[in-house]
Amino acid sequence: MTLAIAIIGAGSIARDHVAAYARIPGVRVSHIVDTDAIRAQSLAAQAGNATWSTDAQSALAAPDVSAVDICTPSETHAALTIAAAERGKAIHVEKPAALSLADYDAMVAATGRHGVSLMVGQTARFQPVNREIAQEIAAGTIGRLRLLHLAWYAGDVWAGGWRAWQLDPARSGGHPLHNGIHALDLAVWLFGRAPTRVFTRGFRAFAPTMGIPDSFHMTVRFHDGSLALLEIAYALRQRGDTLRRILAVGEAGSLSHSTEDDPHLYSDGVHLPSPSIEDAIYHQLRHWVATLRGEETPIVTTAQVRHALAAALAAQESLETGRAVTVGEADNE
Amino acid sequence: MSNTAPLGLLVLSAVRHAASYLPVFDAHPDTVIRAIVEESDAPEWAHNDARILAERYHVPVLRDPDAALIRGDIDLVLVCSEPTRHARLATQALQAGKHVLVDKPMAVTLDECKMVAEVASRSSGCKFTVVHRLFGAPIQRARQAIDAGHLGLIRSGDVEFLSSGVFFGTSVERPEFVANPALSGGGELMNFMVYPVDYLHYLTGARVTEVFAEAGTFFFDAHKQFGVEDVGILSLRLEHDIIGSLTVGRIPFAPTPGTGASTLRLIGSHGHLTVDENRPQLDIWSTVTERRGRTIGGESAHGTIATEIGAFIRDICEDRAPLYGVRDAWATIAAIEAAYRSLVTGQPARVAALPAR
CATH class of the missing domain: 3.30.360.10 (Dihydrodipicolinate Reductase; domain 2)
Structure with a gap:
């Protein structure tokens, strides 16, 4: 079954991720989210006409999305990870996972509480x-x-x-x-x-x-x-x-x-x-x-x-x- | 080189590296090995070492340094004792009005450095230098590139200076020379840190001003027995806010086919360079030998001492200042002293500044 992944963030690392997913069988980038609409739209096109948005919640709420890849600036990682966990999504988050241990612990606790996995991108x-x-x-x-x-x-x-x-x-x-x-x-x-x-x-x-x-x-x-x-x-x-x-x-x-x-x-x-x-x-x-x-x-x-x-x-x-x-x-x- | 009589060499204690330095003097046309002297109260093994080398070079073994040092046929003294006697013996030779080459480290405390420096400054007719490795072809090549401006202003330097412990029994005839502080003055930082600190100063022109050190005793029984470090990592600040980092010590296998690995990386405003004292290297794959490679042009460590001794003899004959003087050695030992203070406090330590000339 194809795995639908939403990518939050459409900067340079997200571009590398889109290119990598294209090489992984059974994976589809279904959503691209960025606060910059033009950037989101552009990367969505590169990802094979993924749905693009400037609102992360819309992607997190999408029922066909089972996993979320967070590629945003570091200060947003904690809130987005917790939000994705609350929606029951498996999460990959770019490094550094968080800007504080308190944030990181809250992320780990949220994923544990909601029974979803968390992988930090330690490349x-x-x-x-x-x-x-x-x-x-x-x-x-x-x-x-x-x-x-x-x-x-x-x-x-x-x-x-x-x-x-x-x-x-x-x-x-x-x-x-x-x-x-x-x-x-x-x-x-x-x-x-x-x-x-x-x-x-x-x-x-x-x-x-x-x-x-x-x-x-x-x-x-x-x-x-x-x-x-x-x-x-x-x-x-x-x-x-x-x-x-x-x-x-x-x-x-x-x-x-x-x-x-x-x-x-x-x-x-x-x-x-x-x-x-x-x-x-x-x-x-x-x-x-x-x-x-x-x-x-x-x-x-x-x-x-x-x-x-x-x-x-x-x-x-x-x-x-x-x-x-x-x-x-x-x-x- | 000189039209005058050869310089008479006295070896003042002949332990440790004397065996590898004396062939250079023996082969040099401007020096004659006259005698080896060891202090009468030195341990028996020191006298044995003196006797063995004296027989090899057909020279007498003496037991009274004062008497030997006033001999008129002695011009130059090689101090080659264990490190804790270096400063005292070097001072003694300078006070006798002789030119002095002392094995590294020149001293093991800052008080000793001050003592040697004061005597050296009063002995203006005497040339003085310390064993260093700055004449190694890779270091000279790097210095030329820097002097030509190819790197611009150097911003950082990293040196990895690691000796292979598998050669512990052969490269150092007695492990106590580097592990017993009564003989060595410290552990492997005292033993080896002189070289990378010298390199950074020679290549950047900047002195080390602050040191943070971490060290461990991981690999060797001798170091564990005496409670000294076999390896350390160091963060340095140099003048002009250049940053430096060092990995120094003795490990089971240094990453080289030779006895020790010495590499450095310099980043400048307009370029960077790498130095490997074992490269370029010819790789060897053979059933005839277990050697895996040889350094093209010869191992830097071996070539540099012959070059240094030759240069020092020429310095004496032509009244030139040696490349490396007492203040260079003092500044380097001050960085080592700061490293040991940092190990005690767990915090960075300021390097004690040398007094103005």
């Missing part, structure tokens, strides 16, 4: 290299993981220029939350442990008046003392440039990968994603659909997402205060 778990690193760690290849170093560099700036909502920390929660959550979630997943202390340092690469630093690093200490250094930089000069590196060190060995070693296309004006990280959104949404059909066990658990969210909030506080911050709400494994 890094679905990048091919990270999936394989997780498999090797789970297989015991390097023993117990004790040290992780990620360097994720890109030449990038958010779509919309100075209008980008991501630059407003009140809307995005700041960069450690907006993108740091990817690295933190990956670390929580690979370690299977809870962060306890975070320190963050950043800089604004292209304009000192940016509302948030586009580049930063985080040190993370886990409850057993294990360590992660997570770097995220948008500061590469050329838009589309990418450098991604990972080193995972266990008590019996190490795993490492760098996109410097990936095969590349070299062509003027074209930057294709490295094969080691490409297609993650497709894999993520395919997995979500498979979990809804009972074909796969969810690999993004709400408990791990909460650990990553708590760490990201602590990382943002560290950025603002210049102090190391204890992850107050983090529970031990």
Whole structure:
């Protein structure tokens, strides 16, 4: 039976989702909602003449919609998730799931109360290299993981220029939350442990008046003392440039990968994603659909997402205060 | 190089890395190894090390540094003890009016740094330097790119400096040299952090002003026994608000076929670059050898010490200032000292500023 999905939000991530759903058999994007009618209409056309609207409630109320994919700015995630849960819809919500632990807990409680599933779009778990690193760690290849170093560099700036909502920390929660959550979630997943202390340092690469630093690093200490250094930089000069590196060190060995070693296309004006990280959104949404059909066990658990969210909030506080911050709400494994 | 007689070298304690430094002096046309001296109250293993190397180079072993240092046929002193004696022995050699090359780290406390710096400033005729790795071809290549303006203004630097523990028994003849604080002055941050901090200063021109450190004792019995870290991660602030990050220490397997991995990534306003001290690399797939690769141009760590010793001898002969001086070493050790303070407080620590010259 075809699964009808309503997408709330018609920005750049929603476009990627529409493209991914087109590759998943038995899935139909039935509704596109955005506060901007032109954007909603345009993406609805791309989605195969989906119904478009500027009113989320109309899509949530549609009886043929069984699942909702929330791709709106982060500050709206909690209310939309709770509203979708109240309508009995299965929910996929873009990262970060929420801007506070209280909001996140309310989302999880609402989905639990109404008996619907909630998957947060923690895309890094679905990048091919990270999936394989997780498999090797789970297989015991390097023993117990004790040290992780990620360097994720890109030449990038958010779509919309100075209008980008991501630059407003009140809307995005700041960069450690907006993108740091990817690295933190990956670390929580690979370690299977809870962060306890975070320190963050950043800089604004292209304009000192940016509302948030586009580049930063985080040190993370886990409850057993294990360590992660997570770097995220948008500061590469050329838009589309990418450098991604990972080193995972266990008590019996190490795993490492760098996109410097990936095969590349070299062509003027074209930057294709490295094969080691490409297609993650497709894999993520395919997995979500498979979990809804009972074909796969969810690999993004709400408990791990909460650990990553708590760490990201602590990382943002560290950025603002210049102090190391204890992850107050983090529970031990 | 020089028309005058070769420089006479005295080795003042010959433990740890002396065995890898002495072949360079032995082969150099402008130096002659005259003697090895070890303090009379040094442990027996130190005297044994001195004896072994003395036999190899057919030189006498002496037990009185004061007497050895006043000899007229000694121009240059290599201080190669365990780290906790470095500063005192280096000071002693400077006070005797000799040129000094001291193994890293130059000192293990800021008081020791101050002491060496004060004596060095009074010994203006003596050249002084510390073992570093700035002459490595990959680091020099990076510096040239930066000096040419290709990166613009550097905004961030990340260094991963990791040694493979599978070589623990061969690269460090006694694990206590890096694990027993009485000999090493600390754990692997004291042992290895000098290199990445030196790199960042040399490449950016900026000093480290603040350090946040996390460390762990995860992998090795020697470190667990002495309660010191085998690995650490660090967040640095440098002058001009450059940010730096370090991953430093000893792990079971560093990601390289060699004994240690040293890579760095610099992001500048007009470009970025990567450095890998083990690359470019020739991959090897063979039933004849277990080696998986070799660094094209030779391993940076091996080449750089020969280059440094050669440059230092030329500095002495031509009265040039060495690339790396006492204040460079002091600034780096100040960053390490701040890292250890940060580990105690769990908060970032300001790096103690050096006094004005």
